[in-house]
Amino acid sequence: MSLNPADPTFAARLSALLPEGVLRVPEPRYLEEPRGRFHGQAGVLALPQNVEQVSILIREANAALVPVVPYGGGTGLVGGQVMPDGPAPLVLSLERMAAVRSVYPQENVLIAEAGAILADVQAAARAADRLFPLSLAAEGSARIGGNLSTNAGGVGVLRYGNARDLCLGLEAVLPSGQIWHGLSRLRKDNTGYDLKNLLVGAEGTLGVITAAALKLSPVPAxxxxxxxxxxxxxxxxxxxxxxxxxxxxxxxxxxxxxxxxxxxxxxxxxxxxxxxxxxxxxxxxxxxxxxxxxxxxxxxxxxxxxxxxxxxxxxxxxxxxxxxxxxxxxxxxxxxxxxxAIGSVSSHDISVPVSEIPAFIDRGREAVAGLGAFRINCFGHLGDGNLHYNVFPPLGRRREDFDGLRGAVAEAVHDLVHAFGGSFSAEHGVGRMKTGDLERYGGPAKLAAMRAIKQALDPNGIMNPGAVLRTV
Structure with missing residues (x-):
């Protein structure tokens, strides 16, 4: 279905429905991502203050067939937070929805809005003598909604699990504009399909997470x-x-x-x-x-x-x-x-079964050596099989000298990962950078199911088009 830009007519319609200050002129920072691989665009920037305003924004965008790009902390590394092509979207930032709504220390539960910065959630937990164990390099600027939307990992996955494992319930706005009030604090709830786990990791393609009930743990003595x-x-x-x-x-x-x-x-x-x-x-x-x-x-x-x-x-x-x-x-x-600072030719966030890691590293060195005299920095979360396998130019050369080989290097690494029964994306998501990898390695049954889910929940295709699944 053909989408329309968030043009002045659409902005005027939103202005009549929303308080002053929600709509803004897009700033450059909302159109950038850390690696500089993608440069986004925006017709309108919206900074809602509550879930009802998010509902209005999504409902109107769906009615007008205007694409929506949810924006968290902007720290994602696969281009999921920017839309470089197509009609100029509505960029929806939840940074003004940043409250920690409540903490239940005896239940080991904290409820936070999606715009809450991860470090602030950690601090709120510590103030209650509890631990929110999700920890990653960007925790000073990454926001909980984005962490959940990408199923973020980090250094504590070995013991505590990914973001998905730390989430009990969600409040979210679906592509129709309907609000799903799913902020359950329950550990057991077998009442049909698990919508929470459908939205976690969906990278904003199936709806907008606006708040979450998060699992806490005791602070180690x-x-x-x-x-x-x-x-x-x-x-x-x-x-x-x-x-x-x-x-x-x-x-x-x-x-x-x-x-x-x-x-x-x-x-x-x-x-x-x-x-x-x-x-x-x-x-x-x-x-x-x-x-x-x-x-x-x-x-x-x-x-x-x-x-x-x-x-x-x-x-x-x-x-x-x-x-x-x-x-x-x-x-x-x-x-x-x-x-x-050194500048990689190609960086890879991959996972393989832990026992296969030594053989993968040996074979990976051989595969990369067949493409050039590259340097490899392999490091990461060994306990959960997640390696950051980054390929760098030879000493004295720049990464720009090898732009023509970036695709070949990535394909060689990802082919090997697939052969070892691994994943080409361990914790960063698919975004727009890896849609081709998903098509190459995902398998027809998985891709068909994902497209069916997308069509069912977002039939007009307004939610973060081009992310995860390539726009046809």
Whole structure:
């Protein structure tokens, strides 16, 4: 169905229905995304203050066949928040719907509006002596609605799960403009199709999330952090198994880092202090969160002794203070910034079964070497199989020199991921960047079902057209 631009006539119709200040002239920041791969457009920018105003906006856009692009914190890396082609859309930002509506500490539940910044939700939970465990690099600007719409992951997935696992219920506006009042705080609710899990991860293509009931957890009484060297990814996986055998579900994070990433960090951000000199070929950052009565430092010391005795590690650093803990995490958290400064030819957010990771890394090196003398920085969330597999130009060359090979590199990596039974998108979503990958690897049954769901809920195709599913 042909869509129409959000033109002055449409804007005038909205102005007659909404309070002053909801509609704005689009600012450049709403038309950009962090990697600069896509540049968006907008006919009208709307900043509603409540779900009723969102309902009016969506209802009128549906009636006028005007595309709608929901906008969270703008931190997405696959172009889902900008629409570069087609009629100029209504860009709908929920940044003025940022309240934490209520906290239920005894239930371990917090209800927040979609525009709430992730770090503010974490702080509200901590104020109630609870933990909201979703944690990622952009948590100071990413918003809960966007986190849910992309099913965000981060460093705590090993213990706590993705954003989907941390959501009990939603309030949302469907493409018709109807409000779904689904803010359930229940852990058990078997009353038909799970609309919540349909909207989580849909990237704004099936409706607009306006609020969420989120799961909280107890704050660990003891937190311990360490970095251990390992000889290779196989040793890292064996260390992960040992850590879980000894500490069980207390293993909160298990991050793999490669020497190439540490060298990029030393080059681009030398002020970040690293725990080893010279950098090891591989190392892992481990975090334990333990209840009262157990000592995290002692648990890590016991783990190191066992791992050393098994030949899995030769060296390690265990944080002795909160400052040292933050310093170890700073290394891991600054690697993406160093990557950005160096400039990758092609970056990949992929997952493969954990036991297949060593073979994948070996085969990936061979596949990339067949295309050029590239450098590879492979790092990420080893505990849940999510690797950030980034390919960089040879020393002394720029990424622009290899623009013509970006597609071939991505295809080689994603083909290999698929062969290993993995996913070309572990936690960033599909957006507009990876619609072709979804068509290539998704399979006919999955694609047919997704298109049927899209047609059923959004028959006019107004919601974030071109994201996830390519516009036909």
């Amino acid at each position: 003891q937190t311990g952090t360490a970095v251990f060297t390992v000889s290779d990814p196989q040793a890292a996986i064996a260390l992960l198994a040992l850590a879980r055998d000894q500490a069980g579900e207390a293993v909160s994070a298990f991050e793999l880092m490669h020497r190439q990433g540490l060298e990029f960090l030393a080059e681009a951000l030398p002020q970040v202090r690293q725990p080893f000199d010279p950098a090891p070929e591989w190392c892992v950052l481990i975090e334990l969160g333990l209840p009262r009565g157990l000592n995290a430092e002692e648990a890590l010391e016991e783990l190191f002794a066992a791992a050393h005795g098994a030949g899995l590690t030769a060296d390690g650093v265990i944080a002795q203070s909160e400052a040292q803990r933050q310093a170890l995490w700073s290394v891991r958290e600054h690697i993406p910034l160093a990557n950005k």
